[in-house]
Structures are given as structure tokens and as C-alpha cells.
Amino acid sequence: MLAEDNEESIREQAINALLAQPLGSFVTALRQSAPLPQLLRFCGNHLVEKQEIATAMMLHDHCPMPFLIAAAKRLPTSAVQELMGNLDRLSTAPSLVASLLHSASLTADQQQQLVELMRETPEDISAFAEAAADAEPDLAKRVTLLQSLSHMRVVERVQLALKGNREERMALIRDPCKVVQRAVLQSSRLTDREVETFASMASLTDEVLRLIGTDRNFRRNYTVVRNLITNPKTPLDVSLHLLPSINPQDLKNLCGNRNIPETLRNTATRLQRQRTQARGSE
Numbered sequence: 001m002l003a004e005d006n007e008e009s010i011r012e013q014a015i016n017a018l019l020a021q022p023l024g025s026f027v028t029a030l031r032q033s034a035p036l037p038q039l040l041r042f043c044g045n046h047l048v049e050k051q052e053i054a055t056a057m058m059l060h061d062h063c064p065m066p067f068l069i070a071a072a073k074r075l076p077t078s079a080v081q082e083l084m085g086n087l088d089r090l091s092t093a094p095s096l097v098a099s100l101l102h103s104a105s106l107t108a109d110q111q112q113q114l115v116e117l118m119r120e121t122p123e124d125i126s127a128f129a130e131a132a133a134d135a136e137p138d139l140a141k142r143v144t145l146l147q148s149l150s151h152m153r154v155v156e157r158v159q160l161a162l163k164g165n166r167e168e169r170m171a172l173i174r175d176p177c178k179v180v181q182r183a184v185l186q187s188s189r190l191t192d193r194e195v196e197t198f199a200s201m202a203s204l205t206d207e208v209l210r211l212i213g214t215d216r217n218f219r220r221n222y223t224v225v226r227n228l229i230t231n232p233k234t235p236l237d238v239s240l241h242l243l244p245s246i247n248p249q250d251l252k253n254l255c256g257n258r259n260i261p262e263t264l265r266n267t268a269t270r271l272q273r274q275r276t277q278a279r280g281s282e
Contacts, residue, residue, distance in 0.1 A: 135170035
């Protein structure tokens, strides 16, 4: 508080005293659930170039946006990954997205998602026609959904993916923008049944199926695992990783499934043989 005093001499002494403190003290204070506004302002004005401070400041939604913009450029890889997992926040803060684009910690995929978020021009209506047809059987509702999606900017579709209904999510999981697809999978309204359906859809991109297959929460659902393994579109490395968790009957079915990649089918056959031999030796 004294670092913002009206008296210049007091203000300078307080600032110098604070700058002499260990950086860890500020990080600890910033990690509190409700840090003082004065603390956020001091760190934003004097310490935001430090990665530890930038990361701690980014955790708070009520941190002033100018300081978040400055912090975004200095985030380490782990903090960027965490922020990319909060598409609700990013889709409502275009200035934060623009700043994050200058981060040296971005991967090529993350950069692509941020560029998509900044896109203002709506996609061609044909990009959503097939997805809307699969998501909504009622013709009148389908036309309404199709028209609505075709006029939305990417950030608006991200918000719809996060907060919309089942039919909207079913359409948006096939959105041409990866960031919208990811938003569907981040939705707090997403049900187990929807994820099971997604896992079985050969019309989805490899990226979506990989995201489902590498998500620990989704993998707790055995039906999701089984559907991914039997989906010919699932990336082979994902299917092979999930294969050991399959039950005996489903494993037997896989051995004769001609719709899955040959490598996966052969591996399933070897696994079944190993399990049979193990039971025989008991």
C-alpha cells in the first residue's frame, strides 16, 4: 500500500524495500485465493517479466487485464498449456489471445488454435451442413441450427460449444476449427453418453479422437475405450495403448474385426493368445 503513497519519498522507499524481498514471497502471496489489488498492481508494474510472477498472476480472473496481457508473453510452457485448457476465458478476452500469440512457449498447434480464435469471418455454410444433419433430425430445427452456426464467429461458436445443448455440441464437434472441437470436449455439460457417441464416430477428425483417447477422465468409461478401439478412424498409437484394458469378449471380437487396421487386429490376436496361455498355466 505504501508503494502507492502520494508522497514520492515514501513511495520510493517502499518500492525499493519490496524489490529487495525474495521473489518466492510474492509468488506465495499471489497464490492466495484473493490477493490484494495493490499486490497485483505492484507485481504487474515491477515484476511481471519474471516467469514465476507471470504464471501466478495468470491464475486470477480478477487480475487487471493490462497486467494479464503483459504476463501472457512471459508464461512458461506448462502455464500456456493450462491457459489453453480454459477456452471460456480465452474466447472472451481477445486482447489476451493477441498477447499470448507472442509467447515463445507456444506449440504450433496452440498457435493455430489462437489464430482460429482471432478469426472474424464466418465459415461457408456448407462446412456445417453435414454436421447439422447428423446432429438434428428435425428439418426445421436443423435449418435453424445451420443458419445460426454459419453466421457465428469462432469465439461465439466456442462459447456455444461450452454452454450450448446436446444438438449444438453434436454439430460443433465436427466444426472445421480445432479450437471449437476442443471446446466441446471441455464443456461442463458434456455427458458420458455424448463422449461414447463421439468415440464411435468415424466422421470425426483424428485430432478429436486422440483428445478423447488421451483424456484420463474419458478413459474411465469402458464404453468410450471400446468404441475408440473399434473405430477405424482412431489413431493407431491411441488404439494400441488402450488395447490392454479391453475385456476378453471384446478382445475376441476384435480379432475378427476387418474394419480395424491390420496392425491392431494382429496385436489383439497376440494379446488374446497370451491371455489364454497365462490362464492355462495357472
